[in-house]
Amino acid sequence: MSGPITATTIDELLGSDSPTNWGKWGADDEVGSLNYLDAAQVLRGVAAVRSGDVYTLQVPIGLPECPDPVWPGRTPAIRTQVMDEGFFARGEEPEPSDGHHWADDKIEMFTQGSTQYDALAHYWYGDQVWNGYPADTTIGELQRASVLPIAERGVVGRGVLIDMARARGKDVLGSGEPISLADLLAAAEAQGTTIEPRDILIIRTGWVGSYYRTESADFYRDWNEPGLIYSRDLVEWFQTMEIPNLVTDTIANELSFYPGGLQLPLHCALMRNLGVAFTELCRLDDLAEACATDRRWTFLYTAAPLKIAGASGAPVNPVVIR
Numbered sequence: 001m002s003g004p005i006t007a008t009t010i011d012e013l014l015g016s017d018s019p020t021n022w023g024k025w026g027a028d029d030e031v032g033s034l035n036y037l038d039a040a041q042v043l044r045g046v047a048a049v050r051s052g053d054v055y056t057l058q059v060p061i062g063l064p065e066c067p068d069p070v071w072p073g074r075t076p077a078i079r080t081q082v083m084d085e086g087f088f089a090r091g092e093e094p095e096p097s098d099g100h101h102w103a104d105d106k107i108e109m110f111t112q113g114s115t116q117y118d119a120l121a122h123y124w125y126g127d128q129v130w131n132g133y134p135a136d137t138t139i140g141e142l143q144r145a146s147v148l149p150i151a152e153r154g155v156v157g158r159g160v161l162i163d164m165a166r167a168r169g170k171d172v173l174g175s176g177e178p179i180s181l182a183d184l185l186a187a188a189e190a191q192g193t194t195i196e197p198r199d200i201l202i203i204r205t206g207w208v209g210s211y212y213r214t215e216s217a218d219f220y221r222d223w224n225e226p227g228l229i230y231s232r233d234l235v236e237w238f239q240t241m242e243i244p245n246l247v248t249d250t251i252a253n254e255l256s257f258y259p260g261g262l263q264l265p266l267h268c269a270l271m272r273n274l275g276v277a278f279t280e281l282c283r284l285d286d287l288a289e290a291c292a293t294d295r296r297w298t299f300l301y302t303a304a305p306l307k308i309a310g311a312s313g314a315p316v317n318p319v320v321i322r
Contacts, residue, residue: 032145036242045302068113069219133145162187198242204285246278250281
């Protein structure tokens with residue numbers, strides 16, 4: 001699709017012939033394009049390691065001075081202390097006979113309230129989710145294509161970082177700033193980077209990093225995250241390149257809203273239809289700085305979200321080794 005998007009529904013935008021990978025890995029598949037990450041891709045990722053530097057990509061949970069960044073409508077995690085020295089000092093906990101003390105706490109949070117993987121059945125249109133499973137299999141819990149199969153499988157392969165903010169000479173892309181397929185490929189070329197088939201694609205916009213330098217009210221004002229925008233060419237490129245996993249430093253991996261009311265169409269075109277795993281809300285600034293310093297934009301990417309049965313997503317702390 002070229003030119004302004006005038007569609008007002010996902011079905012109208014994608015059309016009846018939208019590229020799909022349904023059935024490609026069998027009628028019972030629940031991990032989609034992660035099937036591309038076979039042993040050869042693991043070894044290709046390992047071969048990208050040069051210096052042994054390690055970067056973790058998760059945002060902190062529960063910083064006292066800074067609420068967790070979350071999609072509007074969700075609330076930050078609440079960590080509650082349920083046991084510590086104070087309980088003994090106040091006489092609220094009996095003194096153990098052997099003298100040991102302990103601390104304990106709990107967290108109440110959205111499963112997608114931190115750096116996280118989406119389940120393939122997290123987002124859909126019509127009456128079917130990934131691989132054609134009925135939408136009513138999401139009632140009460142995700143009975144098919146929850147985050148659990150992704151967590152049990154794990155994700156390991158060659159990651160490639162495309163720094164869109166740096167390519168545009170910015171610290172952070174602006175609210176609603178789009179990234180087309182042409183933009184993505186031009187930025188890769190400017191970096192001297194070749195995106196190869198089955199690469200785990202990581203895109204930096206600077207967005208989440210900017211949250212920690214911005215007043216919360218300003219960050220959420222006129223909310224529209226920058227990011228990839230839908231085009232048929234983009235979807236076909238993802239399918240042809242067999243991209244298993246899209247990772248970004250935004251909360252939803254794509255431009256949030258389009259004129260006319262469309263919201264997150266790539267969640268449907270890429271995740272629902274192609275089975276591309278979505279990893280969202282990563283901190284990429286330190287990794288990007290290291291890549292820019294030595295001009296090495298590829299590395300080993302590893303991740304395993306928490307094994308939460310029936311969940312639409314789960315927190316994760318991806319580990320990159322350069």
